[in-house]
Amino acid sequence: MNLDLETSKQGDSSVISLRGEIDVYTAPRLRQALIDLVEGGAKDIVVDMERVDFLDSTGLGVLVGGLKRVKSNEGDLKLVVTQDRIMKIFDITGLAKVFPMFASLGDALGKAPQEA
Amino acid sequence: MTDGPDVEILIPPKPDYVALVRHVIGATARLAGLDPDSVETAKLAVSEACTNAVVVTARAKREVPVEVTANVRGDRMVILVGDRGEHAEPAEIVEEIEPSSLDFSFERGLSLPLIQGLVDEVDLSERDGGGTLVTMTILEGPPID
Numbered sequence: 001m002n003l004d005l006e007t008s009k010q011g012d013s014s015v016i017s018l019r020g021e022i023d024v025y026t027a028p029r030l031r032q033a034l035i036d037l038v039e040g041g042a043k044d045i046v047v048d049m050e051r052v053d054f055l056d057s058t059g060l061g062v063l064v065g066g067l068k069r070v071k072s073n074e075g076d077l078k079l080v081v082t083q084d085r086i087m088k089i090f091d092i093t094g095l096a097k098v099f100p101m102f103a104s105l106g107d108a109l110g111k112a113p114q115e116a
Numbered sequence: 117m118t119d120g121p122d123v124e125i126l127i128p129p130k131p132d133y134v135a136l137v138r139h140v141i142g143a144t145a146r147l148a149g150l151d152p153d154s155v156e157t158a159k160l161a162v163s164e165a166c167t168n169a170v171v172v173t174a175r176a177k178r179e180v181p182v183e184v185t186a187n188v189r190g191d192r193m194v195i196l197v198g199d200r201g202e203h204a205e206p207a208e209i210v211e212e213i214e215p216s217s218l219d220f221s222f223e224r225g226l227s228l229p230l231i232q233g234l235v236d237e238v239d240l241s242e243r244d245g246g247g248t249l250v251t252m253t254i255l256e257g258p259p260i261d
Contacts, residue, residue, distance in 0.1 A: 023138070024167045025131040054138070056163045057226040085156050092233035093226050 005029055007037065013109055014042040019051040022059035030059065034066035034077075043075030046108045050082045055089055067099060076100060078108045119148075119189055126181040127166070129173035129199070137184050138163045141195065148188035154254050157234050158193060162186075164227045165197035165250045172201025172248070180247075192236075193254045200247035 003026035004019040014037050022030060030047075037045055047063065049055070067077040078100045081087050090096040102108035123144045127133035138159045145158040162184065169182040180200040187194055231238050237253040 021135060023131075023163055024134055024170065054159065054163075056160060056167065057230050058167060060226050060230075085153075089160070089230065093230055 002026065003029060005033055007033055010046075010109055013044040013046050015046045015048060015105070015109075017048045017051075021054035022052060022062075023054065023056050024058045027058045027062045031062045031065065034062070034069065038066070038069045038073055038075075041073075043070065043073055044078075045070055045075065046078045046080060046102075046105065048080040048105050048108075049086060050080055050105070052083075052086060055086055057093070060089065060093060060095060063099070064095070078102055080105050080108050122185055122187040125184045127184070129170045129179065129182050129201075131167075131170060133182075134163055134166045134170060137166050137182075141184070141186055144186050145188075145193060148193065150188070150193060150254070151256060154193070154256055157254055158186075158195060161231050161235050161252050161254070162195050162197065164231050165195070165252065168227055168250075169197055169199035169201060169248075173199050174201075176200070176202040191256045195252045195254075197250045197252075198243060198247060200243075200245070202246075 002020050003022060006017045008015050008017070016030070016033055016037070018030070020026070034045070045066070047066075063077070063079070070077045079090075080102050081090065082103060087096065087101075090099070090101070100108075123140065125137055125140055127137055141162045142155055142159040145155040150158065166182060166184065173180060173182060178200055183196075183198040185196045231250075231252065235252045236255045237251075239251040241249050241251070243249050
């Protein structure tokens with residue numbers, strides 16, 4: 001019943017990796033992390049939600065707020081969404097068309113698939 | 117599905133208790149034999165309604181508990197969320213968001229459209245004595261149009 005949040009720098013991108021549940025109780029931590037990155041000058045932010053078990057409209061609102069902030073900095077906020085039940089929430093609210101969405105962190109970072 | 121007795125929960129109107137309701141309702145839906153998609157729908161819908169209830173109760177500066185009741189009858193699960201808060205004007209329902217729009221005034225009004233997109237029936241009514249009762253019905257199987 002909690003949210004783990006890690007921020008890392010990968011090339012020119014800032015990555016927020018989330019694990020757990022994003023709701024009205026935990027979303028303020030995500031909001032603060034996004035504000036800190038944008039105020040620190042980050043332009044390319046990736047939010048990795050591969051291990052998010054739960055997302056509600058509070059979390060959506062925070063992501064939209066983050067997108068607005070980073071766009072005013074001429075940057076972009078990309079999302080990694082791999083689970084159908086999370087994608088469904090973006091589809092219902094129409095936000096799937098608002099965020100650049102990627103099926104893996106590697107895709108979001110623009111890396112070519114690794115050779116085996 | 118198995119018909120079960122009603123499950124009733126009272127929570128303090130605080131954000132940290134919404135997860136508690138979500139997990140109890142999820143477990144209730146699983147115990148009643150709902151399919152995994154319907155379990156997820158129940159968890160998300162009750163979280164949305166409870167979050168709204170907590171916010172409007174805080175706005176009214178009251179410490180009155182938020183009341184949640186769930187029951188399963190046949191192929192339908194009904195979840196009721198009651199508060200004694202003060203609702204502002206109902207959030208405008210966003211039919212479609214223009215993809216290129218940078219007008220994010222909709223961001224605070226996502227909850228009700230999300231509930232409406234998730235459950236099969238939703239009803240909002242004013243309660244005697246103030247506050248709102250949200251009634252949400254989830255039917256197993258494909259949604260009815």
